[in-house]
Amino acid sequence: MKKLPWKKPTKTVTLIFTVSIFAVMLFIMTVQGLSMYFYMKFRYQIEAPLPQFWRPIPLLIIASSITGTLLATLVNRITLKPINQLIQAVNQLAEGDFHVRIHLDLTEDFIKLSDSFNRxxxxxxxxxxxxxxxINNFSHEFKTPIVSMRGFAKLLKNQNLSESERAEYLDVIIRESGRLTQLASNVLNLSKIEKLSILTDMETFHLSEEIRLSVLLLENKWQMKELDLIFDIDELDYHGNKDLLNQVWINLIDNAIKFSSPKGKIVIKLHRQKDFIKFCIMDNGCGMSQATLDHIFDRFYQGDSSHTTEGNGLGLTVVNKIVKLHNGRLEVNSDEGFGSAFSVYLP
Known part of the structure; x- marks a missing residue:
């Protein structure tokens, strides 16, 4: 945290004080001289010469300059110093130095100003x-499939490859290009959703059926892992943006499948509770640490720092934004090694 230096009074401030003091002193001396002249003339009938007001002007200029400089310095230290500090701090922020802090403790208002600036x-x-x-994560996520595709494309130039090897390398390139396409689509989708402030295309639809359709779309994934899906769903209708909410169900179900162990269990619940609808999906997979939970909704954040897990860290960011657009909330509970539970509350 940098300490801001004290700034000397500006020439303009010093000049204003000097001219003001000079004008006041000249006015006082003029009034005093004229008063004495007329007093002597009319009170004692003495013909005295008019005072020569120009004679003390050089002395007044010197005295005004000294006094003005001293007053300007004093005012700058007491009154203008915190303002100068604030100006310098704002300039440092504008230059990209976000470590700067100020501590103005002259009055309660200055203390509040310091706290607001520091926040x-x-x-x-x-x-x-x-x-x-x-930027670091984004670069990594884009670079990884590109490097993989480039490497396998080079291997395909080898004339001695067998047909099975050639087919395997082509499959890798197809898979990585699909991963790259999905990442680009997710980034564009996130950008589009984050710009939304008001929901449109609202309609009343059968929410329970949409959740079942989302599960069917991912059937290949959960069947490959031989997962046991348990449903506890009430038949409910909901008024909202069906297409956006479908992204919520698909992302949450896909995550549960991805992090579940083979032959594991996933529980999906949907119930009405007082003034809201609660959707909950629970798995008995690997779970998450507290460090992961603290950043789970950050863009491109993945609990697996090695990036070996499939995914790009955008799904939950999109889910959280869509739920908030519906004035709902998303809660996460997880025990590392025992599984996770995601709960969506929609009013």
């Missing part, structure tokens, strides 16, 4: 860290 600087610093992490 703003802290938020900007956090945003810069998130931006840096976003």
């Amino acid at each position: 703003m600087a802290q938020e900007l610093e956090n945003t810069e860290l998130l931006r840096s992490d976003f």
Whole structure:
């Protein structure tokens, strides 16, 4: 945290004080001289010469300059110093130095100003860290499939490859190109959803049926892992954006399948509770640590730092945004090694 230096008074401030003091002193001396002249003339009938007001002007200029400089310095230290500190701090923020902090404790208002500025600087610093992490993860997610495709494309130039090897390498290229396409689609989808502030295309639809259709869309995935799906679903209708909410169900179910162990169990529940509808999906997979839970909705964040797990860290960011657009909330409970539970509450 950098300490801001004290700034000397500006020439403009010093000049204003000097001219003001000079004008006041000249006015006082003029009034005093004229008063004495007329007093002597009319009270004692003495013909005295008019005072020569120009004679003390050089002395007044010197005295005004000294006094003006001293007053400007004093005012700058007491009154203008915190303002100068704030200006310098704002300039440092504009230059990208988000570590700057100020401590103005002259009055309660200055203390509040310091706290507000420091909170703003802290938020900007956090945003810069998130931006840096976003770029690093984004670069990694795009670079990995491209490098893989390039490597296998080079191997395909080998004339001695067998047909099975050639087919295997082509499958890898197809799979990685699909992964790249999916990543680009997810980024565009996230960008589109994050720009939304008001929901459109609202309709009343059969929510229970949409959840069942989402499970059917992922049938190949959960059948390959031989998962046991347990349903506890009430037949409910809901008024909202059906297409956006389908992304919620598909992302959450897909995550549960992805992190479940083979022959594991997934429980899907849907019930009305007082003034809201609760959708809950629970798995008995690997679970998440507290560090992962703290960042689970960040863009491109993956609990698996090695990036070996399938996915790109955008699904839950999209889910959370869609749920908030419906004035709902998303809760996560997880025990590392025992599984996770995601609950969506829709009003």
